[in-house]
Amino acid sequence: MKQDELQSGLLGDVLTWSFRLLFALVALLMLAWGATGVSRVSPGNQAVVTRFGQIARVRGPGLLLTWPAPVEHVTLLPSGSRQVQFSPESLEQDRSQVRSEADSTTYGFDVSDDARQNTWFFMTGDGGLVHLxxxxxxxxxxxxxxxxxADHIEPALRRAVIAAAVSTCASRDLDGILVARPERAGEASFVAKRESFRTDLVSLINSRLATNGGAGLGIRVARADVVASIPSGAKAAFDNVLSVSQQVERVVAQARTAAELRRQASVQSKENALDQARALAQETVNTAEAKSAFVRALGNQPGMSRQTVLNQLYRERAGSVLGLVDKVDVVPIHATSILYSVTSP
Known part of the structure; x- marks a missing residue:
């Protein structure tokens, strides 16, 4: 009897301690489960808390208390001040656009025969082709x-980047995106377009993200790094164009030099002809003045009349006429008749 009571007492003690141990274990498990709802959000991150799949709240850096899983779930995201890097080309299935080692001596990327592989080649406003x-x-x-x-962020961003690049490149000449022709590199209009290219691209991307079918994606593009290049083989074409342009400029310069020399020779010949004409005219004027000096001298004498001039001419001419005769008889002026006796010499 006593042995049965002893065994029953031992069994009771074992069960008691078993239940106590079980309760303690359950309590520890509950504490451990509850501790999973305590987390720390580090600086530079933000937490989105979802309760049974529905977004409950958003919390910033610091201590975060949530219901343990599976009641609530915490998703850590970069904070709004951090920038997330994304390469749209990473979504390409075929990376055949990557430049090979054999093509390392050329400038730019190859254009594929398959149009779908030319995603990152864009037409410029002047009909050029550029790779971005x-x-x-x-x-x-x-x-x-x-x-x-979340699952649609990167594809939507890639489409926005492509659409913005199409619009931005179409609004510029090739020299407004990169330096294709060195002779136009320093022009102020092209320099301004090249400097504003990335800014305009970012602005268009954000504009398209904001109008993404009315459904916001919750992102904003802060900046974009763009490396622009021309297709392989185009550099040789540009070099040929540059060489031809230089040859044309040289020929034009030579033609301008020859034209200037000819102009100077013509000006000199014109000046010589004018000098000769002026000298001949002056000589003619001097001769005329010399011939008319007597007449002008007579005209300048005071009291000079027409009869005086005639008498003066008569006296000058009469002497030469009378020098032809041998003898002259002079009679009074009032005689009724005048007898001239003229003997030839």
């Missing part, structure tokens, strides 16, 4: 919207 290698840096402005559209 874009690296986008975006910020998460709306964590809840980002979490909802």
């Amino acid at each position: 290698k874009v690296m986008v840096f975006y910020q998460i402005t709306d964590p809840a919207a980002w979490l909802i559209a």
